[in-house]
Amino acid sequence: EDKVVQSPLSLVVHEGDTVTLNCSYEVTNFRSLLWYKQEKKAPTFLFMLTSSGIEKKSGRLSSILDKKELFSILNITATQTGDSAIYLCAVEAPSSSNTGKLIFGQGTTLQVKP
Amino acid sequence: DGGITQSPKYLFRKEGQNVTLSCEQNLNHDAMYWYRQDPGQGLRLIYYSQIVNDFQKGDIAEGYSVSREKKESFPLTVTSAQKNPTAFYLCASSILTRGEQFFGPGTRLTVL
Numbered sequence: 001e002d003k004v005v006q007s008p009l010s011l012v013v014h015e016g017d018t019v020t021l022n023c024s025y026e027v028t029n030f031r032s033l034l035w036y037k038q039e040k041k042a043p044t045f046l047f048m049l050t051s052s053g054i055e056k057k058s059g060r061l062s063s064i065l066d067k068k069e070l071f072s073i074l075n076i077t078a079t080q081t082g083d084s085a086i087y088l089c090a091v092e093a094p095s096s097s098n099t100g101k102l103i104f105g106q107g108t109t110l111q112v113k114p
Numbered sequence: 115d116g117g118i119t120q121s122p123k124y125l126f127r128k129e130g131q132n133v134t135l136s137c138e139q140n141l142n143h144d145a146m147y148w149y150r151q152d153p154g155q156g157l158r159l160i161y162y163s164q165i166v167n168d169f170q171k172g173d174i175a176e177g178y179s180v181s182r183e184k185k186e187s188f189p190l191t192v193t194s195a196q197k198n199p200t201a202f203y204l205c206a207s208s209i210l211t212r213g214e215q216f217f218g219p220g221t222r223l224t225v226l
Binding site (some may be wrong): 092 | 159210
């Protein structure tokens, strides 16, 4: 059975700290791994990773994929209170009947204290 | 403005009643999805549709039904057969050849 596991499930840090969120997966027919940020409503897209070892970066956020060890990390440096959110990892694992199938992890709830 | 809209934002229902959640997109996406989100469980796929007049069951379709009569619209009906319907429901859409899905703001359903 395909699965995506995120860790930790929750995390509390102080502003200025650096955090690393983990996502491991076991799926057949892997195509890509995606990270989303959910602040209360709609998840918003952060990164899509398809190749091992190539870091994607956006401001203080960065992410990398290891297809050999089947995991990805999301790093946030110099955290701010606005980074408080649920971070969702999803793996695109298309099947014959669903070319866009995403399998989501449980999410990591990050709280950044002032 | 392109995007996905869901309505209503909050919905209360008595046990035994069916209720329909609306999802509309103007992104011209072929594929649309319904997810359910419970605390600590991430998003679980209820139904999806890749083309008008066609849809497929996801991982937790029991007690739900959908229709796709127009490309822009993919309403979800939560029936009385759904044993634990209280949850946050998210609609998403995507183009068929790319994994990135765009999400609506969600509907929070509470069964009283």
